[in-house]
Amino acid sequence: MRGVWIAMLCAALxxxxxxxxxxxxxxxxxxxxxxxxxxxxxxxxTNNDGTVTRRELEAGLRQMFWQADTNRDGxxxxxxxxxxxxxxxxxxxxxxxxxxxxxxxGCVDFDEFAAGIRSLFxxxxxxGDGQVTPDEFRxxxx
Numbered sequence: 163m164r165g166v167w168i169a170m171l172c173a174a175l176x177x178x179x180x181x182x183x184x185x186x187x188x189x190x191x192x193x194x195x196x197x198x199x200x201x202x203x204x205x206x207x208t209n210n211d212g213t214v215t216r217r218e219l220e221a222g223l224r225q226m227f228w229q230a231d232t233n234r235d236g237x238x239x240x241x242x243x244x245x246x247x248x249x250x251x252x253x254x255x256x257x258x259x260x261x262x263x264x265x266x267x268g269c270v271d272f273d274e275f276a277a278g279i280r281s282l283f284x285x286x287x288x289x290g291d292g293q294v295t296p297d298e299f300r301x302x303x304x
Contacts, residue, residue: 199282199285199286200286200299200302202254202279202282203282203286203299204299205222206218206222212295212299213293213295214283214293214294216292219280219283220276223275223280227275227276230242230245232245236271237269237270237271238261238270238271238275239269240268243263243270246261247261261275285302286298286299288301288302
């Protein structure tokens with residue numbers, strides 16, 4: 163029993179060592195850690211009119227997928243997925259949407275790549291008309 167307590171104490175102390183912060187459910191995120199999903203979708207507004215259309219979204223997603231698919235085989239292999247995930251975490255921090263091979267076939271295809279961002283777009287498109295307007299950006303939940 164004493165060995166268990168010592169192991170738990172060592173683990174707790176190891177978690178306190180170093181200057182790295184770790185996520186905790188009891189601590190609210192700091193403002194610099196929070197990157198709104200709204201900001202992510204707003205980046206797809208290529209004509210800068212304040213509205214993101216489904217066409218703009220899909221074109222942007224295709225461009226992002228093409229950039230990630232470095233071997234141009236139409237499928238992101240584990241190394242390409244890791245590179246995208248690391249980039250997303252560095253850029254989006256607390257709101258990063260990691261790529262996941264949902265089909266478990268060894269590659270992330272375009273639909274798997276686009277799924278998270280498409281879902282976010284659908285949540286922000288409050289009236290379902292295929293575009294996120296400035297009014298929807300203002301009234302949609304964070």
